[in-house]
Amino acid sequence: MVARPIVELRDISVRYANGVLALDGITLDVNDKDLIALIGPNGAGKSTLLKVILGLIKPTTGSVCLLGSEDLAKNLKYVGYVPQSAQARDANVPFSVFETVMLGRTPQAGLFHGVGLKDRRKVEEMLKLFGIFDLKDRKIGQLSGGQSQRVFLAKAMVADPKLLLLDEPTSGVDTTSKTEFYNTLDRLNKETEITVILSSHDIGVITKIANRVLCINRSQFFCGEETDFNAAEEINKMYNYPVEIFEHDDHP
Amino acid sequence: MMIILDSLWSLLQAGFVQRAFIISIIIAVLSSVLSIFIVLKKISLIGDGLAHTAFGGIALGYYLNFIPLWVAGVTVVLGSLGITKAIRSTRISSDAAVAVFLQLGLAGGIVLISVARGFGISLESLLFGSVLLVDYDQIITATAIAAITLGILFLFFKELVYVTFDETQARASGIRTWFFDYLVSLLSGIVVIVAIPIVGILLISSLLVLPALTSTQIAKSFRQTVILSPIIGLLTVTVGLLLSLIMNSAPGGTIVLTGIAILATAFAAKKIQRTFSNKTDNHNHICGKLA
Numbered sequence: 001m002v003a004r005p006i007v008e009l010r011d012i013s014v015r016y017a018n019g020v021l022a023l024d025g026i027t028l029d030v031n032d033k034d035l036i037a038l039i040g041p042n043g044a045g046k047s048t049l050l051k052v053i054l055g056l057i058k059p060t061t062g063s064v065c066l067l068g069s070e071d072l073a074k075n076l077k078y079v080g081y082v083p084q085s086a087q088a089r090d091a092n093v094p095f096s097v098f099e100t101v102m103l104g105r106t107p108q109a110g111l112f113h114g115v116g117l118k119d120r121r122k123v124e125e126m127l128k129l130f131g132i133f134d135l136k137d138r139k140i141g142q143l144s145g146g147q148s149q150r151v152f153l154a155k156a157m158v159a160d161p162k163l164l165l166l167d168e169p170t171s172g173v174d175t176t177s178k179t180e181f182y183n184t185l186d187r188l189n190k191e192t193e194i195t196v197i198l199s200s201h202d203i204g205v206i207t208k209i210a211n212r213v214l215c216i217n218r219s220q221f222f223c224g225e226e227t228d229f230n231a232a233e234e235i236n237k238m239y240n241y242p243v244e245i246f247e248h249d250d251h252p
Numbered sequence: 253m254m255i256i257l258d259s260l261w262s263l264l265q266a267g268f269v270q271r272a273f274i275i276s277i278i279i280a281v282l283s284s285v286l287s288i289f290i291v292l293k294k295i296s297l298i299g300d301g302l303a304h305t306a307f308g309g310i311a312l313g314y315y316l317n318f319i320p321l322w323v324a325g326v327t328v329v330l331g332s333l334g335i336t337k338a339i340r341s342t343r344i345s346s347d348a349a350v351a352v353f354l355q356l357g358l359a360g361g362i363v364l365i366s367v368a369r370g371f372g373i374s375l376e377s378l379l380f381g382s383v384l385l386v387d388y389d390q391i392i393t394a395t396a397i398a399a400i401t402l403g404i405l406f407l408f409f410k411e412l413v414y415v416t417f418d419e420t421q422a423r424a425s426g427i428r429t430w431f432f433d434y435l436v437s438l439l440s441g442i443v444v445i446v447a448i449p450i451v452g453i454l455l456i457s458s459l460l461v462l463p464a465l466t467s468t469q470i471a472k473s474f475r476q477t478v479i480l481s482p483i484i485g486l487l488t489v490t491v492g493l494l495l496s497l498i499m500n501s502a503p504g505g506t507i508v509l510t511g512i513a514i515l516a517t518a519f520a521a522k523k524i525q526r527t528f529s530n531k532t533d534n535h536n537h538i539c540g541k542l543a
Contacts, residue, residue, distance in 0.1 A: 017342075054424045076426035083420055093292070095417060096473035106414045107425045115410060139472060159425075 004068050005029040006163050006195045007053055012062035014048055022048045023059070024219040030163075030197060035189045037210035037226070038199035041239055044217040046199040047084055050165045053197070054081060067162065077107035080156030082149075084167040091141035097151050098136040101126055104158035126154040130184070146177030153181075157188070164188075166198045178202060182209055203231060256498060263497050272383045272503065275391050276489040279447045282398040284463030284485025285405060286443055288477055289436050291464035292416045294346070298335060298437060299457030301350035301357075302444045305331030307453045308357035310378060311364040325445050331357065332441035336434050381452030381504035383493070394446050401439050408432065413474065451504035462488065462511035469518040488514060 007030035014023040023045040030036060040046050051057040052064060055072035067075040095103075105119040127133040130150040135143065140151065149169055156164060166185075170178045182202070186209040189196050200206045207213055213229045215222040217238045222229065263269050290296060309327030313320030331353050338349030377385075405412065414422040415432040423429045440460060447456050467480035492507030499506070 056420065056423055073426050076424065079424070081421065081424040083418075083424070085420075092468055093417075094468045094471045094474050094477040096475075099474050100417070103414050103417055103421075104425075106410050106422075107427065109410065137472065 003032060005031050005065075006034070006067060007197075008063075008065040009049075009053070010063045010065075012049070012052055012059045012064065014045070014052060014057060015060045021218060023052070023216070026062075026216060026220050028214060028220075028223060030195060033189070033193045033195055034212055035185075035196045035210045036198065037203075037206040037213045038197055038216070039201075039203055039206075039213060039234075039238075040199075040216045044238070046216065047167050049216065050081075050167050050197065050199060053165060054079065077159065078162045080104070080159060080161035080164045082152045082156050082164075082166045082169050084171065091139070093139070093141045095140045096136065097132060097138050097140060097143070098123060098127070100140045100151055101155045101158055104155040108159050122158055122160075126158045129157075130154045144177075145173045146180070149173055149177065149181060150184075153184070157194075162195060164194055164196045166196065166200075168199055168201070170200060170202060178205070182206065185209065203235070207231065260494070260497055268384050268386075269497065271386050271388065271391060273490070273493060275386045275394055276383060276450055276493055276507070277486060278391070278394045278398050279443070279450055279459065280463075280485035280489040281482045282394075282401055283443050283447060283459040284481040285402060285478070286436070286439055287460045287462070287464035287485075288467075288481050289412055289416050290440060290460050291468065293433075293436065295339065295350070295436075296461045296465075297347060297350045297354075297457065298332075298440050299444060299460035301335055301354040302328050302331055302441045303448070303453040303456045304354040304361075305357035305441075306444055306448060307378065308360035308364075311361035315364045315368055321445065321448075324448075327357070328441040328445055329438065332437040333434065336437040340430065340433060377452070378448070379452045379454045380502055381448065381450045381455065383450040383503045386450070397442060397446050401442060404435070404439065408435065412436070451507055455504050455508045458508045458511055459485070459488075462508075462515055466511075466515045466518045469515070469522050484511075484514060 007028070009026055009028040012023055012026040013021070015021050026045075026049060028036075038046050038049065048057055052059050053066065053072075054076065055064070055066075063070060064072060066072050067078055069075055101123045102115060102119065105115050105122065109115050109119065124133070127136055130153060132147060132150050132154065135147060135151075140148065143151065153166075153169070156166075170181055173181070182205050185196065185198070188194055189209070198206055198210070207226055207229060210226050212224065213222060213226055213234075214220070215234045215238055221238050222234045290298060306324040306328050309324030310320040312327065313323030316323065335350055335353050338344055338352065339346040341349070344352075411422075411427055412432055412435075414425070414427060415429050419429050419433075443460065444456050447459060451459060463481045463485040464477065466484045467477045471477040471480050488511040489507050492510035493503055495501070495510060496503040496506035
């Protein structure tokens with residue numbers, strides 16, 4: 001028997017209250033263990049699409065099925081999410097790194113149940129996995145972009161999700177941290193067999209670690225295997241601007 | 253000095269002063285725990301908005317000749333629901349939403365009082381509180397409400413913490429954030445009604461802001477904030493009341509000024525600590541280079 005896709009999007013369109021058409025006719029099946037690179041210019045609807053999968057935005061037309069159910073709320077505890085703004089924190093926000101990662105266990109504990117020793121051990125495990133155990137008592141607002149990004153990835157992963165949604169996780173992060181981040185993600189996808197949808201502008205590097213690519217600019221331009229993806233051609237179409245691609249060893 | 257201490261000691265023996273301390277401590281603990289969620293959710297003006305809604309409710313109660321505090325309770329509950337609905341709406345910013353309800357309550361109350369030529373209400377006692385006139389029934393009511401409110405906060409604590417940290421991430425993990433937004437607002441309304449006899453309408457919002465604001469300047473984690481906030485709340489009302497007895501000043505105003513003085517001290521201590529640690533870092537850096 002063929003397993004059902006983790007996410008099924010059928011003809012998704014989103015029109016905001018102000019009349020702006022954010023997405024138009026997106027159809028996608030995300031299969032188990034996929035690492036999908038979601039590419040598009042600013043304002044293309046990448047964040048909107050991720051929010052549609054999470055049920056944060058209701059599509060104007062079309063249907064969403066998450067882990068086999070159209071009742072999205074039922075399965076959200078199996079989804080890890082790192083939003084675009086996650087790293088932007090006021091330095092005074094009184095949450096330590098440990099407490100921030102622990103928040104990821106909240107849906108697992110359930111209503112009226114506190115987090116326990118098992119949860120604390122899981123948090124420690126994640127802090128060690130992402131190399132941030134030494135930062136556990138630091139305030140979240142006092143971390144660098146790269147450190148903060150690892151904290152939010154640990155928070156998303158601490159709930160043992162089946163699906164990980166990352167919305168431009170490397171924006172505002174230096175090149176070294178970006179490379180480390182993508183290496184970690186590649187390793188996670190291969191070792192834990194987690195399904196990942198990753199939106200980013202780092203086209204060169206994410207298409208190298210992804211097995212499938214989805215290009216959107218409100219409507220869908222390309223959806224297929226990474227091996228069939230012609231970056232120059234698709235970027236030309238999406239941005240409506242001629243581009244040439246140069247490989248450079250020092251830059252991902 | 254000895255004369256002041258002697259007269260303070262004899263005042264502290266008086267029943268009305270002891271009742272004032274008891275109810276102040278109850279309100280301080282309750283409001284300082286709730287203030288953590290209010291300050292971190294960036295809805296600090298909600299206490300002010302609800303207090304002015306209560307003012308309108310009290311005036312309406314007098315106008316209808318029905319227990320004013322009960323009518324105020326109903327208007328505050330409705331106000332808290334309305335404010336939250338307006339804050340959650342994307343059509344209006346949260347500070348503007350609170351301002352509209354604040355103006356509605358204040359203007360409505362003034363109109364009702366002027367139409368009925370004052371009702372014989374002591375406006376001063378409503379605006380600035382009269383903690384020294386509190387009776388045992390009020391203490392029992394405040395204790396019961398504090399127990400219920402803190403119980404509710406304890407039951408939903410981890411969800412409230414998550415929603416306070418980041419509403420979008422909490423929603424994305426399946427938490428019904430709308431419920432917790434309304435819950436915080438509703439509990440704030442209840443605290444406002446209970447606290448009006450102590451600090452009055454004009455100053456109640458300070459008890460729902462200052463303890464958490466001060467504790468976040470000092471605390472290094474959320475856990476520390478939860479411990480420090482009630483301690484700062486207790487310190488504020490206890491020192492404030494003692495000072496008001498010594499100086500024979502208005503208790504509500506003195507309590508709030510004490511809270512602001514504690515906040516200023518926390519800011520100053522933080523700045524000194526930061527300057528000192530920067531100097532130490534620079535010193536270590538230079539010494540490291542020389543070595």
